[in-house]
Amino acid sequence: WGRSCLMHSPGKRWSHDLRIGRPTLLALGLVVAMMACTEDATAPGKCPAFCPSRQLTVVDTVLNIISRDSSYVGYVQPDSSQEMLAASAFGLDSRPIFLIGPVGTRVLLRPNSTSDTTTVPYLSVDSATMVVQINRRDTLASNLTISLYRLPKSIGPNTTLADLAGPFTDSLVRSVNVDSVLHLAGGIDSTTGDSVAVTDSTTGALKVKISLDSGQANFLASDSGSRAYGIRISADSLAIVSFASVRQSAGPTFRWWGTFDSAGTKVHRVLGIGINLFNSFVSNAAAPTLDSNLVVGGVPSARSLLRFSIPRAIRDSAQVIRATLYLVPVTAPVGLPRDSVRFALTRVSTDLGAKSPCIPDPFDPLSVACAPLAPGDSAFVVPSAARVGRTDTVATDVTLIIRGWAADTVAPQALMLRGTPEGGSLVPVRFYSSRTTAFRPALHITYVPRYAFGSP
Numbered sequence: 001w002g003r004s005c006l007m008h009s010p011g012k013r014w015s016h017d018l019r020i021g022r023p024t025l026l027a028l029g030l031v032v033a034m035m036a037c038t039e040d041a042t043a044p045g046k047c048p049a050f051c052p053s054r055q056l057t058v059v060d061t062v063l064n065i066i067s068r069d070s071s072y073v074g075y076v077q078p079d080s081s082q083e084m085l086a087a088s089a090f091g092l093d094s095r096p097i098f099l100i101g102p103v104g105t106r107v108l109l110r111p112n113s114t115s116d117t118t119t120v121p122y123l124s125v126d127s128a129t130m131v132v133q134i135n136r137r138d139t140l141a142s143n144l145t146i147s148l149y150r151l152p153k154s155i156g157p158n159t160t161l162a163d164l165a166g167p168f169t170d171s172l173v174r175s176v177n178v179d180s181v182l183h184l185a186g187g188i189d190s191t192t193g194d195s196v197a198v199t200d201s202t203t204g205a206l207k208v209k210i211s212l213d214s215g216q217a218n219f220l221a222s223d224s225g226s227r228a229y230g231i232r233i234s235a236d237s238l239a240i241v242s243f244a245s246v247r248q249s250a251g252p253t254f255r256w257w258g259t260f261d262s263a264g265t266k267v268h269r270v271l272g273i274g275i276n277l278f279n280s281f282v283s284n285a286a287a288p289t290l291d292s293n294l295v296v297g298g299v300p301s302a303r304s305l306l307r308f309s310i311p312r313a314i315r316d317s318a319q320v321i322r323a324t325l326y327l328v329p330v331t332a333p334v335g336l337p338r339d340s341v342r343f344a345l346t347r348v349s350t351d352l353g354a355k356s357p358c359i360p361d362p363f364d365p366l367s368v369a370c371a372p373l374a375p376g377d378s379a380f381v382v383p384s385a386a387r388v389g390r391t392d393t394v395a396t397d398v399t400l401i402i403r404g405w406a407a408d409t410v411a412p413q414a415l416m417l418r419g420t421p422e423g424g425s426l427v428p429v430r431f432y433s434s435r436t437t438a439f440r441p442a443l444h445i446t447y448v449p450r451y452a453f454g455s456p
Helices: 022-036 178-182 399-407
Strands: 003-009 012-018 059-063 066-073 083-089 092-100 106-108 119-136 145-151 172-177 195-200 205-213 227-234 240-244 253-262 265-274 276-283 294-296 302-308 319-327 340-347 381-387 394-397 414-419 429-431 442-448
Touching: 066 294, 083 227, 083 276, 106 265, 119 265, 145 205, 172 178, 172 205, 178 195, 178 205, 294 414, 319 399, 340 399, 381 394
Parallel strands: none
Antiparallel strands: 003 012, 059 442, 066 302, 083 092, 083 240, 092 227, 092 276, 106 119, 119 205, 119 240, 119 253, 145 172, 145 227, 195 205, 253 265, 294 302, 294 429, 302 414, 319 394, 319 442, 340 381, 340 414
8 A cells, every 4th residue: 555645844845655564654654743843944934923023122211310319417426336437637637535444353363263263353453455456547658656545534425526635635645656566577566565467458457456554554443444545646648547446346445464463473364354335536527517419428427318200111111121320429528549438329118208217238237227128138238439539420230229119119219328337437428419400310221111912
């Protein structure tokens, strides 16, 4: 028997006269079926009726959709900041102040024993060491000097620079040239006992130990060693330094050393470590003033709230490819050259004006008035910075934030601008607001409009 079989493949037509047996026919049928399912790239394609009749488009646009932007001041005071600011440059005078708590007057006779709790009093207090941590400084500044002053223990949040004019004049304890010690072998001055160690080569962070003899430390048994001190810095130029505060768990520490009678033998041991009870800084920097511009940073810190009106065509788009927020500084930020004034753009969970709760900044986990929802998530918090001494437009990528608003249509379309860390800059940065038409904030968005499949 025989049969004529006609098979179709895209772009080809062929016919054969087959005269074969049934088993071979079944095998051949399988092969032909597989060949029929093989794509022929040289054949002209045929688009089904349900495919889009036109290509997807990409829209690139700049929108001035920020309105009702506002600035507020008074969030973080100097005593609540993560940094103690010291400055003697650009007309700024800022000095850290801190209070060291009391220590005990007795120590364990055998500190390594787990059962002996016998204590002995000190015979004398011989010396003390104070350690401070420098977070930020200009590494090109030469002859950076730290001068330590004894202050009255009555210092507090309301203390001003004028209140301490006397003690900062006649109560100098001692001075340490940080650069000189840093360049010694091992960063140790064997004569004075001072030392300087680099803790971060990228930022130039330092840990400075200042040694005090018995006269300089001036331990008084009546107050168990409680003392208040102030720091004043100087340098050949660019004398601006940021010291870590107690809120950063790296504030100044004070260690007392004494002589004790251990079973008839005099030993030199640590009497106690004074706890940092309070720290702040006093300065001649004026508090930020509010005007028609957007104000961020300063002391007490200021924040600005930007409210957006994203068009529905964008919120309902198929995909936001990129979104960039542009802010134009009114004047060049003041500070160290090659440095930046850092701030963060943070989504708010509820628009309550000055009291709008926001997500905390990853660089400032102790920031106040912020709900801990998703720290460090760039869909909620985006870091940014304005270059010191320059008025260049600040461009910040806010793509994930805009996508978040598209996904959550009931969320308030508002961003809070905050300094990072808050209270970490003496002079605020000012940006033009929506009230200045020529330089108002703008949002540059690139997106793909939603496509209705099946449309002609």
